[in-house]
Amino acid sequence: MSHAAHGPNWPARIAVALVSLLALTFAVALAVTIGEMRIPLETALKALGNGLFDLDWPVSAIQQGVIFDYRLSRALMAGLCGGALALSGAILQALLRNPLAEPYVLGISAGASTGAVAVLILGVSIGGTALTVSAGAFIGSCAALAVVALLATGAGGASDRVILAGVATSQLFNAATATIVTTLASAEQARGVMFWLLGNFGGVRWPDLWIAAPVAFIGFGICMLHAKALDAFAFGVDAAASLGVAVTRVKIVLFATTAVMTAVMVSIVGTVGFVGLIIPHAARFLVGSGHARLLPACLVIGAIFMILADILSRVLIPQQILPIGVVTALFGAPVFALILYRARKPK
Amino acid sequence: MTLAMREVRWGTAGRMIIDGVTLQAAPGRVLGLIGPNGSGKSSLLRLLCRLRNVASGVVMLDGRDIAGVARRDLARRLAFVEQQATTEIQLSVCDVVRLGRTPHRAALASWSAADEAAVNEALARVGLAERHDQSWHTLSGGERQRAHIARALAQEPSELILDEPTNHLDIQHQLAILNLIRRLGITCIMALHDLNLAAMFCDEIALLHEGRLEAAGSPDEVLTSETIQRIFGVAVAIRPGASGRRHIEYLIEAEGRERS
Numbered sequence: 001m002s003h004a005a006h007g008p009n010w011p012a013r014i015a016v017a018l019v020s021l022l023a024l025t026f027a028v029a030l031a032v033t034i035g036e037m038r039i040p041l042e043t044a045l046k047a048l049g050n051g052l053f054d055l056d057w058p059v060s061a062i063q064q065g066v067i068f069d070y071r072l073s074r075a076l077m078a079g080l081c082g083g084a085l086a087l088s089g090a091i092l093q094a095l096l097r098n099p100l101a102e103p104y105v106l107g108i109s110a111g112a113s114t115g116a117v118a119v120l121i122l123g124v125s126i127g128g129t130a131l132t133v134s135a136g137a138f139i140g141s142c143a144a145l146a147v148v149a150l151l152a153t154g155a156g157g158a159s160d161r162v163i164l165a166g167v168a169t170s171q172l173f174n175a176a177t178a179t180i181v182t183t184l185a186s187a188e189q190a191r192g193v194m195f196w197l198l199g200n201f202g203g204v205r206w207p208d209l210w211i212a213a214p215v216a217f218i219g220f221g222i223c224m225l226h227a228k229a230l231d232a233f234a235f236g237v238d239a240a241a242s243l244g245v246a247v248t249r250v251k252i253v254l255f256a257t258t259a260v261m262t263a264v265m266v267s268i269v270g271t272v273g274f275v276g277l278i279i280p281h282a283a284r285f286l287v288g289s290g291h292a293r294l295l296p297a298c299l300v301i302g303a304i305f306m307i308l309a310d311i312l313s314r315v316l317i318p319q320q321i322l323p324i325g326v327v328t329a330l331f332g333a334p335v336f337a338l339i340l341y342r343a344r345k346p347k
Numbered sequence: 348m349t350l351a352m353r354e355v356r357w358g359t360a361g362r363m364i365i366d367g368v369t370l371q372a373a374p375g376r377v378l379g380l381i382g383p384n385g386s387g388k389s390s391l392l393r394l395l396c397r398l399r400n401v402a403s404g405v406v407m408l409d410g411r412d413i414a415g416v417a418r419r420d421l422a423r424r425l426a427f428v429e430q431q432a433t434t435e436i437q438l439s440v441c442d443v444v445r446l447g448r449t450p451h452r453a454a455l456a457s458w459s460a461a462d463e464a465a466v467n468e469a470l471a472r473v474g475l476a477e478r479h480d481q482s483w484h485t486l487s488g489g490e491r492q493r494a495h496i497a498r499a500l501a502q503e504p505s506e507l508i509l510d511e512p513t514n515h516l517d518i519q520h521q522l523a524i525l526n527l528i529r530r531l532g533i534t535c536i537m538a539l540h541d542l543n544l545a546a547m548f549c550d551e552i553a554l555l556h557e558g559r560l561e562a563a564g565s566p567d568e569v570l571t572s573e574t575i576q577r578i579f580g581v582a583v584a585i586r587p588g589a590s591g592r593r594h595i596e597y598l599i600e601a602e603g604r605e606r607s
Contacts, residue, residue: 097435099435224455225454225455226454227454228449228452229449231446231449232446232449234434234436234438234443234446235429235433235434235443235446236429236434238393238398238427238429239427239429239446241397241398241418242398242422242426242427243422243446243447243449243502244418244419244420244421244422244423244449245418245449246418246419284437288437289436289437289438289442290442
């Protein structure tokens, strides 16, 4: 919540937006120029110009393909995925009043991957386009959300029980995924599915972005419309209701939004943990707890974090690409520990 | 401007918690809700501000059934202070009080001069004006309760509902909080545990027992030794206190007599 005087401070807002955009552009530029194949910056820019504005600069077809169809789409997808997951984490933390809540911890990602894998393996003959996989992931994530809600309510409904319910839900859906993979998938399918479940931007192409981008931005818009309601949840559900928040409606809308965002991202890149957990905490350190600032901050920081994590996944081990989930966990766990430690200190 | 309930029933898990209560709060006065543990005080307060929906009967604000009033409109009239509500989120005192403006602001509205004025006035009324930027987590129990009351006042309500606002506070802060509430000048309905404090600070008292209204009226009418003996199971001697209100002295022999 801002301490500024009344009325929006437009110059400051525009400055922050510009800086964010600049940082994002820089991250994407890094992602496009860094990689196995060394391509000079000039060539990279020309390839971008060709792809984005239909120019006719002389760039070899291979370089053009690597820069535009492979690296740029991949970087943008990483940004959308990071932003949407960070946003989902912030929403879940506010609604459940638990700082550990996020799609991965609560098993929503596991549910989405069960749905996606089920469609992928059982429904390949039907066509198995990304949209169908997304739909399967959405059904899976909603099922996981329902199981978490049921378990948490059954365990007394306290906000700390939600995490335990999430652990149980993750186990349940991971077991379901493993069952589908081991009993129904061919060896080749199984290898592909397993790699994809750890998070992988390798298969991303432009059509994936036409699904991910609207979902991330519409999701962000819906969340922003509820920023004040989310603030009101600070002291619990009854406090929010007594402040005039239509608690049930807000919860349904925002849980559904989280489920859709998680499902679509999981269906395209697989499960990536820790982003939804860490980024909201990092964003709170920077902009405070008010959701009108926190949510945009999550979107931007989550996007930048994921783009950089993807670069690392490509350069950390030469000749190899690490699953993105491994990189986020590698950096996420220590950062989270640090955040916890620093949150305890000032008293 | 009055808040009233008629023949209200409500239960949970197959158990009747509130069993046909009819009650009215007089405008601008302090109505105290007393009763043994589990008598339904908290539930009754939650029904009054529609945090729970009545199973039967009706809760009325200015003669209008609140079931048909939008949640946000209700929040501009009724403010609710829970006992011991806390948060893990890092907030300043003014952040907490600003929450009270939620029902007055549209989804994308920016912070207005009227909002700022309401928050500053509320902070001043509870004596926390200079704590404006202090972290919520560094406040004492009494100060937190004051901040909650300020948050409720920032809603600019005509009725304030408080659930045991003095719970877990030391006696100095209990008296300070109740003095503050009494001087607010708006209709207050609050659950209280301490019978003497209820006698000192309430204009009217309603006595709940097992979900039923046992007695309602002035402290002198409700807090009789016969009623207290019957409902709370303790013997008391009642004498005029220094404040002009009645003072209830608990008699220890009563317990021995009951046992034998």
